[in-house]
Amino acid sequence: MPELPEVEILKLSLNKNIKHAKIKKIKINNRNLRYKVPNNLNKVLAGCNIKNISRIAKYLIFHFNNEKKLLIHLGMSGTIHLIFKKNTKNTNASFYHLSSLPKKHNHIEISLNNNYKMIYNDPRRFGYFKLLNKNFINLKPFNDLGPEPFDPLFNFLYIKNFIKNKKVNIKSALLNQKFVSGIGNIYANEILFYCSINPLKKISKLSMKNIKDIINNSKKVLKKAIFFGGSSIKDFKKIDGQSGNFQQKFKVYGKQDSKCPKVGCKGILKKIIISNRASFYCLECQK
DNA sequence: AAGAGGCCCTGATAGC
DNA sequence: TGCTATCAGGGCCTCT
Numbered sequence: 001m002p003e004l005p006e007v008e009i010l011k012l013s014l015n016k017n018i019k020h021a022k023i024k025k026i027k028i029n030n031r032n033l034r035y036k037v038p039n040n041l042n043k044v045l046a047g048c049n050i051k052n053i054s055r056i057a058k059y060l061i062f063h064f065n066n067e068k069k070l071l072i073h074l075g076m077s078g079t080i081h082l083i084f085k086k087n088t089k090n091t092n093a094s095f096y097h098l099s100s101l102p103k104k105h106n107h108i109e110i111s112l113n114n115n116y117k118m119i120y121n122d123p124r125r126f127g128y129f130k131l132l133n134k135n136f137i138n139l140k141p142f143n144d145l146g147p148e149p150f151d152p153l154f155n156f157l158y159i160k161n162f163i164k165n166k167k168v169n170i171k172s173a174l175l176n177q178k179f180v181s182g183i184g185n186i187y188a189n190e191i192l193f194y195c196s197i198n199p200l201k202k203i204s205k206l207s208m209k210n211i212k213d214i215i216n217n218s219k220k221v222l223k224k225a226i227f228f229g230g231s232s233i234k235d236f237k238k239i240d241g242q243s244g245n246f247q248q249k250f251k252v253y254g255k256q257d258s259k260c261p262k263v264g265c266k267g268i269l270k271k272i273i274i275s276n277r278a279s280f281y282c283l284e285c286q287k
Numbered sequence: 288a289a290g291a292g293g294c295c296c297t298g299a300t301a302g303c
Numbered sequence: 304t305g306c307t308a309t310c311a312g313g314g315c316c317t318c319t
Contacts, residue, residue: 003312034295034314058313076313077297105297124296126313141314168290177314184312253312275291278310293317301309 002058002074004148004182005225005246010080011055014118017082021112022049030107034075034128037108044068044131050112057145057181067134075126083117145181149218154180159211163203170206170214171199171274183218185277186253187225191217193252193262198286199272199279224249252280260285 147153256271267284
């Protein structure tokens, strides 16, 4: 599910709804994620106030008042749901699901003191929870991340230097988080379409114009996706239960065999596999 | 040592 | 209907 835009939207929603809330209790239903969920999660975090929630690339970081930090990565299928328990005088308090809550795979439930409950769901278990220390930025995985597309460090000289003598194709490079962080398979395809670059093109062969286009279009595509609320592939929803609708704006992702959307281009979109990931592009206009 | 490929896991869908 | 195969938004690890 989650590339940079989806995690960004999640971050904004979480800050809007549960910033400054205090953790009452963390209940672990299933420790099996990519890494075992730390057993001491509740012990360490119960009673802590959420100072704010930040994002680096596709990683979410909860910062607490006492300097403790929690990293959440959503992997392929991780989702976060907020449930609001309405204050009523009845003992039968009603629950409002701000996003539809799945029945299975609710690994972790975090009760907050503001009538919200935050639930982490992850059928494929590629995501994970990890407690971070103060120095986290110098440690794995953060010390290995390249700049985000929005970072001024993702500039012409940086790219020109990176691509020198390298044999990889541009599609794989955009997915390489050490080169540029936050871009995933969907947006890599979309960015290359806007750049009119063939995903198989070797990065050492990129022209000056190609490099400039990549810088501009990676920002543009991600910003637009954030603006439209992310992409609701399968079950991704914004935390308020609304679907993002950027997927309606996809130009090439998932559109093999249809006509190239570029004005004036007569090409047909093709699907090929590059390093085990689906790639979609137009044979005519992406060179 | 860069780069390709396998693999972790479940669920949805397609094809027979 | 029920089986099997294929595929899915990520990233780590191993092998060459």
